[in-house]
Amino acid sequence: MTATTNDQEAAERIAQGVPVVEFDHVSLGFEEHQVLKDISFKVAHGETRIILGPSGGGKSVLMKLANGLLEPDSGEVRVLGWSLHTMTQSEIFAMRAHIGMVFQESALFDSLNVEDNVAYRLEEEHLPPTEIRERVLEALRFVELEKAIDKFPSELSGGMRRRVSIARAIITKPDLILYDSPTGGLDPITSNTIIELVVKQRDVSHTTSLLITHRLQDAFTMATHRYNQEQGRMEKIPDGGIDPNTRFLVLNEGQVVFDGTTLELAHTSDPWLRYYIS
Amino acid sequence: MRLASPETYAKSLIAALQEYALLCAHAFGDLFSKPRYIDDIFTQMDSIGVGSLPIVVLTGFFTGCVLALQSATSLKEFGAVNMTGRLVALSMVKELGPVLTGLMVSGRNASGMASELGSMKVSEQIDAMRALGTDPIRKLVTPRLVATVVMLFFLTIISDACGTAGGGAVAVGLLHLNGHTFFTTAYLTLKMGDVVEGLVKPLFSGFIIASIGCYYGLKTTGGTRGVGKSTTQAVVASSVLIILMDFLVTQLMIGIFGR
Numbered sequence: 001m002t003a004t005t006n007d008q009e010a011a012e013r014i015a016q017g018v019p020v021v022e023f024d025h026v027s028l029g030f031e032e033h034q035v036l037k038d039i040s041f042k043v044a045h046g047e048t049r050i051i052l053g054p055s056g057g058g059k060s061v062l063m064k065l066a067n068g069l070l071e072p073d074s075g076e077v078r079v080l081g082w083s084l085h086t087m088t089q090s091e092i093f094a095m096r097a098h099i100g101m102v103f104q105e106s107a108l109f110d111s112l113n114v115e116d117n118v119a120y121r122l123e124e125e126h127l128p129p130t131e132i133r134e135r136v137l138e139a140l141r142f143v144e145l146e147k148a149i150d151k152f153p154s155e156l157s158g159g160m161r162r163r164v165s166i167a168r169a170i171i172t173k174p175d176l177i178l179y180d181s182p183t184g185g186l187d188p189i190t191s192n193t194i195i196e197l198v199v200k201q202r203d204v205s206h207t208t209s210l211l212i213t214h215r216l217q218d219a220f221t222m223a224t225h226r227y228n229q230e231q232g233r234m235e236k237i238p239d240g241g242i243d244p245n246t247r248f249l250v251l252n253e254g255q256v257v258f259d260g261t262t263l264e265l266a267h268t269s270d271p272w273l274r275y276y277i278s
Numbered sequence: 279m280r281l282a283s284p285e286t287y288a289k290s291l292i293a294a295l296q297e298y299a300l301l302c303a304h305a306f307g308d309l310f311s312k313p314r315y316i317d318d319i320f321t322q323m324d325s326i327g328v329g330s331l332p333i334v335v336l337t338g339f340f341t342g343c344v345l346a347l348q349s350a351t352s353l354k355e356f357g358a359v360n361m362t363g364r365l366v367a368l369s370m371v372k373e374l375g376p377v378l379t380g381l382m383v384s385g386r387n388a389s390g391m392a393s394e395l396g397s398m399k400v401s402e403q404i405d406a407m408r409a410l411g412t413d414p415i416r417k418l419v420t421p422r423l424v425a426t427v428v429m430l431f432f433l434t435i436i437s438d439a440c441g442t443a444g445g446g447a448v449a450v451g452l453l454h455l456n457g458h459t460f461f462t463t464a465y466l467t468l469k470m471g472d473v474v475e476g477l478v479k480p481l482f483s484g485f486i487i488a489s490i491g492c493y494y495g496l497k498t499t500g501g502t503r504g505v506g507k508s509t510t511q512a513v514v515a516s517s518v519l520i521i522l523m524d525f526l527v528t529q530l531m532i533g534i535f536g537r
Contacts, residue, residue: 089413096409099409103402104402107405109398109403109406121410124410124411
């Protein structure tokens with residue numbers, strides 16, 4: 001699987017309406033603890049799937065499965081139609097060119113500065129230095145962090161590190177972005193800045209994404225807001241509107257307890273879900 | 279604290295051995311396919327080789343000094359003090375040079391590799407690397423393996439030379455022996471088998487240091503405490519394995535060269 005054929009094939013599959021992510025009866029356990037039990041769901045192109053659920057419910061594990069960082073004990077994970085369990089390690093590494101991932105604690109390379117962190121993937125592809133520099137600046141401009149280009153991760157605040165991590169994830173214009181608790185451990189104002197960036201990426205680039213969050217207000221902000229490109233800021237969708245491409249998946253004790261739209265979640269009759277979202 | 283049953287312990291030991299063997303095979307196999315991280319190999323050569331030079335030079339030199347002092351005292355009793363050069367050269371080239379250099383580099387670099395990779399592991403940087411499409415074994419382990427094997431070979435030669443020079447300095451400066459006799463007997467006593475034995479050992483030691491350091495680094499769990507534990511385990515395991523390897527290679531070389 002070369003990079004070029006991979007790109008063409010991915011574009012064709014998206015055009016054919018193949019789900020970007022598909023979990024088919026996936027289960028995974030560590031030692032005696034079953035983390036995910038028979039998980040099935042699909043994420044269509046352009047969709048933002050918000051994953052909610054109590055801590056320890058298997059959300060981060062699910063994210064790692066979607067990126068091939070973990071292998072399921074049973075079931076099948078398909079990304080852009082490629083079944084991960086039939087792929088070799090080198091094919092999975094090539095496939096990851098289509099996926100950007102924002103880690104819970106940013107996971108920036110602490111021995112590299114912001115520029116080299118963001119440019120990492122482009123340097124691995126041996127692109128010309130001038131092109132790399134331009135694209136790094138473009139990505140940093142998107143997250144409004146151009147001034148920090150020469151800083152090292154240890155010199156950045158938690159919020160800035162998340163923004164660099166987002167810049168690193170979007171620099172290759174991936175077909176899928178995985179956000180693992182991008183607002184975890186941040187204050188409400190910084191969290192809002194990060195959510196605004198996620199909404200901006202959703203509405204400007206229309207990239208498919210999976211987002212884990214523990215903050216319900218972040219999830220509902222994403223569902224009820226849009227990015228106004230003219231004014232350069234996030235705004236509430238008028239008349240109580242809801243973004244149609246934002247859907248929810250709720251996990252509890254390793255099982256899917258809800259898979260549906262914002263309205264369906266808001267009007268659920270399930271007592272546990274009602275308790276959880278209240 | 280619950281004690282593990284013998285069965286669980288044996289299983290975990292075999293699983294660890296399997297994991298280590300797979301890591302070594304993967305890292306070695308990556309040498310024969312692209313992409314190759316040549317820049318990283320040179321960076322590691324600088325860090326492991328040039329960085330270890332002072333410690334290796336000093337250790338080698340003073341080991342040679344002590345060796346000359348000790349052996350001259352014993353040889354004097356037999357009226358064979360002129361054989362000091364022969365004893366110093368043989369001991370340094372065959373045994374002390376390779377083993378002490380291996381142990382010194384292990385203390386400095388196996389710990390460095392385990393702590394660096396361990397910190398990357400616990401802060402999810404290894405996962406981030408994989409998520410960015412880079413194979414961490416290819417990028418982090420293979421360059422360290424190549425760099426350590428190559429540089430330990432040359433560091434051992436330097437250590438042998440410094441040890442012999444140190445022995446010579448003590449022989450001439452403190453024991454008032456003839457310098458020409460010391461170095462001539464040292465040179466004449468070394469046979470091809472001795473030199474081969476002394477130069478084969480660092481190849482194995484280098485492999486042990488890098489593979490053990492990286493193995494413990496990559497299997498680190500449990501935050502900063504885990505990093506500390508991995509670092510200690512890497513130094514202990516690599517030091518013991520270097521001595522064990524030394525015994526096996528010496529036995530093999532005696533079998534081949536008969537000395």
